[in-house]
Amino acid sequence: MSKQTDDFFKNIISHAKEYGFVFPSSEIYDGLSAVYDYGQLGSELKNNLKTYWWKSMVQLNENIVGIDAAIFMHPTTWKASGHVDGFNDPMIDNKDSKKRYRADQLIEDKIDRYAKDGKTDKAEQLQKELDDALNADDLARLKAIIEEHNIVCPISGTKNWTEVRQFNLMFATQMGAMADGAEQVYLRPETAQGIFVNFLNVQKTGRMKIPFGIAQIGKAFRNEVIARQFIMRMREFEQMEMQFFVRPGSELEWYTRWKETRLKWHLALGADPAKYRYHDHAKLAHYANAAVDIEYEFPFGFKEVEGIHSRTDFDLKQHQEYSKKKMQYFDPEINQNYIPYVIETSIGLDRLFLTVLANSLVQEDLSTPEKQDSRVVLKFHPAIAPVKAAVLPLTKKDGLPDKAREIMAKLKLDFNLQYDEKDAIGKRYRRQDAIGTPFCITVDYQTLDDDTVTIRHRDSMEQERVPAAELGRIIADLVSWNNLLEKLI
Numbered sequence: 001m002s003k004q005t006d007d008f009f010k011n012i013i014s015h016a017k018e019y020g021f022v023f024p025s026s027e028i029y030d031g032l033s034a035v036y037d038y039g040q041l042g043s044e045l046k047n048n049l050k051t052y053w054w055k056s057m058v059q060l061n062e063n064i065v066g067i068d069a070a071i072f073m074h075p076t077t078w079k080a081s082g083h084v085d086g087f088n089d090p091m092i093d094n095k096d097s098k099k100r101y102r103a104d105q106l107i108e109d110k111i112d113r114y115a116k117d118g119k120t121d122k123a124e125q126l127q128k129e130l131d132d133a134l135n136a137d138d139l140a141r142l143k144a145i146i147e148e149h150n151i152v153c154p155i156s157g158t159k160n161w162t163e164v165r166q167f168n169l170m171f172a173t174q175m176g177a178m179a180d181g182a183e184q185v186y187l188r189p190e191t192a193q194g195i196f197v198n199f200l201n202v203q204k205t206g207r208m209k210i211p212f213g214i215a216q217i218g219k220a221f222r223n224e225v226i227a228r229q230f231i232m233r234m235r236e237f238e239q240m241e242m243q244f245f246v247r248p249g250s251e252l253e254w255y256t257r258w259k260e261t262r263l264k265w266h267l268a269l270g271a272d273p274a275k276y277r278y279h280d281h282a283k284l285a286h287y288a289n290a291a292v293d294i295e296y297e298f299p300f301g302f303k304e305v306e307g308i309h310s311r312t313d314f315d316l317k318q319h320q321e322y323s324k325k326k327m328q329y330f331d332p333e334i335n336q337n338y339i340p341y342v343i344e345t346s347i348g349l350d351r352l353f354l355t356v357l358a359n360s361l362v363q364e365d366l367s368t369p370e371k372q373d374s375r376v377v378l379k380f381h382p383a384i385a386p387v388k389a390a391v392l393p394l395t396k397k398d399g400l401p402d403k404a405r406e407i408m409a410k411l412k413l414d415f416n417l418q419y420d421e422k423d424a425i426g427k428r429y430r431r432q433d434a435i436g437t438p439f440c441i442t443v444d445y446q447t448l449d450d451d452t453v454t455i456r457h458r459d460s461m462e463q464e465r466v467p468a469a470e471l472g473r474i475i476a477d478l479v480s481w482n483n484l485l486e487k488l489i
């Protein structure tokens with residue numbers, strides 16, 4: 001990271017904390033590694049992002065329905081899905097610093113360093129060696145690569161490494177009151193399996209016809225070996241996943257469609273398209289016949305925000321085998337029974353949240369020849385802004401607060417608002433800019449005469465005078481979901 005991007009990333013983290021978006025979990029006890037709490041504005045923003053996703057999936061598509069499955073699932077689920085045996089990261093410890101690392105990440109960091117130093121050939125060669133070792137699940141080879149390329153522990157600076165071992169990322173706990181008779185269960189590492197095990201329930205009760213999708217938003221848990229970069233890699237996080245069930249043979253056509261649809265969804269939020277790119281998976285999971293990541297250019301480089309995977313019939317087939325229940329669909333159009341193929345779209349809500357913060361946070365220079373000035377603004381799309389408008393009496397006297405409260409009482413039935421009468425009006429505008437409130441409604445002396453107010457627009461800082469009676473309609477138009485959703489169809 002350059003100094004500039006490093007500073008920008010630090011600004012995002014401190015702004016998120018200062019204004020009540022994201023706090024370290026249980027901070028009074030010095031926090032818990034890679035676990036975060038969303039504050040009063042963060043939870044609003046997160047809810048709005050969920051609503052945007054849910055509406056785009058469930059409301060806009062007649063053939064997609066949503067569910068809310070439990071976090072705990074029968075333990076055999078994870079055997080069938082392959083997570084018990086295969087959901088591992090290769091880890092390695094440095095014996096001097098006692099720090100634990102992901103072996104593949106240590107090597108990737110070295111590749112980045114080679115590339116930065118202009119040693120492109122070396123970077124490409126090392127990437128190939130890493131891919132080969134990972135494809136072959138060859139842990140001894142990973143250790144050898146680390147030694148051959150003189151990779152040292154960033155803390156101790158030594159090469160005193162342990163062997164590379166596999167580390168399962170699932171959190172396990174006991175279900176049942178008595179430890180003896182208790183059954184080991186897992187905190188789900190992905191929400192997708194809750195959809196697969198309910199495939200027939202939803203298909204039958206919803207009379208769904210293929211192609212159709214099941215969407216879900218919920219928490220997932222992974223005991224990441226190395227958790228880093230704020231809310232990028234967490235141990236408790238949230239996913240928004242949709243499994244789209246299709247006729248075998250048509251999956252690649254649907255894969256291409258979902259790939260395009262999902263990128264369009266991200267871009268509708270207003271980011272610079274150059275900040276996004278597709279990254280095809282070089283190494284496909286054994287059950288996938290196509291997979292791509294949508295990557296966003298974070299301050300620390302392009303990283304995955306969402307994955308689109310063509311998962312064939314792997315999961316349903318596995319559940320059929322382990323549960324001994326038929327996972328078939330009868331397709332009346334071709335008069336055949338089959339296990340459907342699946343296209344999955346899987347986005348991390350916390351990563352999306354970080355892209356939105358990174359995209360929206362700007363420091364604007366407002367200096368004039370007479371005066372130096374600047375402001376910090378979160379330029380959220382109005383539909384996802386945590387607070388839609390602030391109601392501000394120009395002064396604290398002469399009945400202006402009463403009038404402002406009267407206006408607020410009506411508007412709050414429809415919108416999340418803030419009321420603020422403290423400090424000079426300019427200072428209050430800046431406070432709202434910093435939390436991304438798109439509109440400020442100012443009640444002044446003229447309001448008492450003719451029942452008009454000013455609306456100040458966050459991005460242009462322009463003000464217009466409108467009748468107070470019109471406010472509900474005006475704000476509704478400006479913050480409507482319609483403004484986002486219409487870009488998707």
Ligand code: GAP
Pocket residue numbers: 189190191192222224231232233234235237238239241304305306307344346347348349350351
């Ligand atoms: N069902 C497929 C699946 O879970 P994944 O690529 O492992 O695929 C999907 O995860 C998305 O979940 C990622 O694109 C990322 O946005 C998010 N994600 C995964 N691990 C995460 C973590 N430790 N912290 C935050 N988000 C994570």
